[in-house]
Amino acid sequence: MSDQPVHDAPSGGPSGCNEYLELSRRNFLAATTFTALAAAAPSWLPRVAMAKDYRSSARDVIISIYLRGAADGLTLLVPYADNNYYSLRPTLNVPRPDSGNPNRATALTSFFGLPPAMTPLIPAYQSGQLLFLHATGSTDPSRSHFDAQRFMEVGKANDPALGTGWLGRHLASVAPMDPNAILRAVGISTGLMRTLVGAPNTLPIPNLDSFNLSGSTSSVAARRSAIEDMYGPVADPLHAAAITTIQTIDLLNTINFEGYLPSGGAVYPAGAFGTALKSTAALLKAQVGVEAVAIDLNGWDTHANQGIFTGTMSGLMTQLAQGLAALHADMNNGVVQPSHLAVVMSEFGRRPAQNGSAGCDHGHGNAAIVMGNAVAGGRVLCTWPGLAPGQLYQGLDLNVTIDYRDVLAEIVQERLGGADLSYVFPGYTPTFRGVTA
Template sequence: MHDRSLGLGGACGCEEYRGLSRRGFLGVAAAAMAAPAWLPRVAMAADHRSSRDVIVSVILRGGADALTMCVPWGDPWYLGLRGALAVPMPGSGLNAATDLDGYFGLPPAMLDLLEAYNAGRLAIVHACGSPDPSRSHFDAQRYLEIGKPSDMTLATGWLARHLLTSEPVMSDGVLRAMSLTPGLPRVLAGGPRTLPVADPLNAGLTGRPASKASRQQVLADMYALGDEPLRSIAEQTRATIALLEAIDFRGYAASGGASYGPDPFATALKSTAALIKAQVGVEAVSIELNGWDTHASQGIFAGGAMATLMQTLAGGLKAFHRDVIQSTNINVVVVAMSEFGRRIAPNAGMGTDHGHAGLMLVMGQKVKGGKVHTDWPGLDHPYDDRDLAATIDFRDVLGEIVRYRLGNAALGEVFPGYSVVDRGVVVH
């Protein structure tokens, strides 16, 4: 990308301009910026509306404990192997699981998911994971996000490659993907027209209002004549400022009786809802809820660390379900995933160490919900003697979403080297 060998200055492409007069140079700069491709299209005509779902990727970093999030209470080994960290059987009083299907159940902190589950719009995919044995957070997150286990060289995310191999929903749209995080996660690395925006509510340039436009123009000119990747990022940034300033995030009113909590995760989902409803061509949104690395004092019941996280996750998804999935005709698919699950047996600190298979949550209008999709391996058939075995590859779930909900058949490029197996999680 950058071929400068020095830290600063040097070969910045000045040579080609040396022969130009200053006026001539500025004319070149102006011409480069003449096409108003960045102008927002906030009021989008209905016939532009895509048949493709908008995807919301939710990454749960840290290794979320799937055996607590969706309790396999029907597995005869569950209570014994989970010991002090077992969620009590349905009907057994305080803290008991709520049955879903006669085999799996939700712990109290996840009950906010029931509404979407019972409406048939939330699917749980259990015993799902990667064929790679790594128990390293960083390697496993990398594999999850690039969509290729055991690969240490691929630099782009699977969601980015989906965007790269599909036509934009809106050809002149400003932004195809946005991550509501300070930095850009790997899942979107390399994506076209993709930006991280930590705070969509404060998107404009600061400083003297009277000079804002001209300062913005100088920045545009500087970056238009600079190198990639910053050239594209700056162009998208300028367009995104206009786009976000045109959306009233502060005045956003949720539909369907939805109530978003004050936590950052709910706030991100609320901003996502506003962005989706504005129909500005954003096809993918990435958000995160982190902190699932519960080695000690896991706290699966009210007030505990993991219970609080589960409550945040389920509460946010409940609001989003009511506000967007139940109340609009814009199809959205939300997929929540973690880099791995946790060990079957707890450790002495009332926590669990890194394990293998986990679960995925898939929510949307066109999801085969109200069901726990699994090929349950049984806790008596553990992976590597101690972890939940993965019987569904995470790429099966993502691949099905990409093919059928995002309308992209180029699975060989999105998930290179893998043949996606249809698991029937989404409507085809």
């Protein structure tokens, strides 16, 4: 491991492997039973009173963004000062900042830079509210999408008995920010992300602006009555879940998601990811007691035709960077908003050496992003392990020098009001890295 210091700056898609494609299908099929209930919002539903203002809370609302498919951290955040990066990727690299190439990296530090598609994040970085990390991730050696995603989302590797998510356990272990909250957490998806499993008052909702019972007024009323009655006595868990769903429909209909106008000149990218972030901003500004939002951005399994300037990865990076940049502008426009924090991670990185198909295979260490009001940003947090043959994990991949649980545990304790880290991350004693301000 090199003595490269911590870097503080002052100033898949169709190409995915079979396992990733099968995992995506499995997640979709597992969620279809819930989708029948969650179709779109009837205008006749009664309006409900807004929850109390929680802007003064010392706790952040967390936005957990997962890049499914194993994003290539060596492209997201380019180690341009490590010559081995260019040796390992002779035709799949981002040129040095001083190269004069139009696709060159934009330097953040004397060691790391951003590819063109990620430069929309520079204003948030320069504001001190965005932190990059590198050589981070899970220390577990798995290169299986299914296993690595599960291990990271539950917060512990190789424990089949642990079925709840780290964020779900956190929310279950703390009092709600608003004691009257109907909805404490939401996964913007057809099925609940494992990260949120175990959280109270939590639902998966594919589209916040169209969560309802569809049909005519009379048919919706009849269906609503049937749902309220069909699960038996009030004490029955299924009855309680049905009532919570109906209450959530009523709650979300108090928010004009479709007509929401972002602040601060924010422009969210087109597509599901941009819509999810825009809806999240509207949800947080409505101050209805939501404490956590989980969002997926899929398609990062780039074994072939990775496309770092045009193509698959360039398009994904554009969505990610433009979406986060819009969220930053929207939630930091001079008007007091709920304090929030977004964390962006992926199950593992990709191999430093490019393959013969203009892509990169499954790797180990990766990059991550943390953005928010109380983030110690404007820098890259990393102890760089190096990319020389003797420095690579198992002789192949970028080593992990910052365990992802160190990052999340610090966020949980310092910004989310968590006090029992041994419950949230069982069997692990974290080292705080200075992620939060």
